[in-house]
Amino acid sequence: MPQEIPFFPQQEQPPGFQAFGHFPMRKQKLKSSQKLAVVWAHRLSKAERRLLASRLSNHIRMLNNSTSSTSVTNTVQSTVDSEDVKRHAKQADEWWNPSGTMKLLHTFNLLRVPFIRDGLVPPSTERTLAPLTNKSILDVGCGGGILTEALARIGANMTGIDASRELVDVAKQHSVANPKLLNHRPTYYCTTIEEHSEKFCNHYDAVVASEIIEHVTDKELFVKSCIKTLKPGGKIFITTPSRTRLAQIFIIYLSEYVCGIVPKGTHEYEKFMTPNELTFLLERNNCHVELIHGIVFNVLTNKWSFISSTDMIFAIQAVKYEAGK
Ligand SMILES: C[S@@+](CC[C@H](N)C(=O)[O-])C[C@H]1O[C@@H](n2cnc3c(N)ncnc32)[C@H](O)[C@@H]1O
Numbered sequence: 001m002p003q004e005i006p007f008f009p010q011q012e013q014p015p016g017f018q019a020f021g022h023f024p025m026r027k028q029k030l031k032s033s034q035k036l037a038v039v040w041a042h043r044l045s046k047a048e049r050r051l052l053a054s055r056l057s058n059h060i061r062m063l064n065n066s067t068s069s070t071s072v073t074n075t076v077q078s079t080v081d082s083e084d085v086k087r088h089a090k091q092a093d094e095w096w097n098p099s100g101t102m103k104l105l106h107t108f109n110l111l112r113v114p115f116i117r118d119g120l121v122p123p124s125t126e127r128t129l130a131p132l133t134n135k136s137i138l139d140v141g142c143g144g145g146i147l148t149e150a151l152a153r154i155g156a157n158m159t160g161i162d163a164s165r166e167l168v169d170v171a172k173q174h175s176v177a178n179p180k181l182l183n184h185r186p187t188y189y190c191t192t193i194e195e196h197s198e199k200f201c202n203h204y205d206a207v208v209a210s211e212i213i214e215h216v217t218d219k220e221l222f223v224k225s226c227i228k229t230l231k232p233g234g235k236i237f238i239t240t241p242s243r244t245r246l247a248q249i250f251i252i253y254l255s256e257y258v259c260g261i262v263p264k265g266t267h268e269y270e271k272f273m274t275p276n277e278l279t280f281l282l283e284r285n286n287c288h289v290e291l292i293h294g295i296v297f298n299v300l301t302n303k304w305s306f307i308s309s310t311d312m313i314f315a316i317q318a319v320k321y322e323a324g325k
Helices: 032-041 046-066 082-089 103-120 146-153 165-176 193-199 219-229 245-258 275-283
Strands: 017-020 023-026 136-140 157-162 187-190 204-210 230-241 287-298 303-307 313-320
Touching: 082 165, 103 146, 103 204, 103 230, 103 287, 103 303, 103 313, 136 146, 136 219, 146 157, 146 165, 146 204, 157 165, 165 187, 193 219, 204 219, 219 230, 219 275, 230 275, 230 287, 275 287, 275 313
Parallel strands: 136 157, 136 204, 157 187, 204 230
Antiparallel strands: 017 023, 230 313, 287 303, 287 313
């Protein structure tokens, strides 16, 4: 049996988690049946606890998925947090309102689109209006297509996938109505990355996962599946908040609860990752991390910028190793 490596090294367990075998469970959200299981589990050996924890989590995930109208066909192992997907689906009508609840994702394009472009086409090459021509890119968790369309407009052959049927419908309708996409209309699917990776193995030149990994339940499976869809030598671009107290204060308390610029309940601190954890996940899944940038949003100027500190949000660019290397 291959040895399982804990996702969070023991000393880096985020607050609110307790080690339950190797699987981190959140203390404050246990239901009574789960509490019973925890008490009972104390009588089991470590190996038995580990097995029980993983079975319980899969079971709960399957139950959650089967009651969701927005999620797609379920597999036993899934990255989907159905409650989270439903929460995002509630924003469907607001998705393309540039001053609405998705405003930050709209303005974020000014930073992330050049970041992805320069990662795929070196800045030294001659600039054209469509620098991503002939690049096939998968946008994982595309929502209503804000980033997908922006990349299509600079020439990329885009595929967007999302677990929410409502948001995929919004993305399709918006792209059909956008005359600027005439020659580069994205293809959208309502599916999860783990399902998509089964059919589209070694397929894309790049995978983009912007502001999604902090919403998934199984980060290892998520990263593995993203990388599976990449051609050898292809690149993956991820942006996500950092698991720091600073990010918790600004991204959760201030943005969601004080200023109300992000819908309440969008983020859970315990699901955030540190740059080290994400680097570790990518590198142990056949990738080499090429770049890590810190990112910050200035509420006064309404602008996003790259900074050296990765304490708030960070962007990672990694390349999948060529076969045999
Ligand atoms: C914050 S939105 C990001 C939207 C888009 N990436 C952007 O930046 O404009 C996160 C999206 O991920 C989707 N999502 C969450 N978990 C998912 C999963 N496991 N597979 C596919 N989509 C997922 C949600 O439905 C939601 O639309």
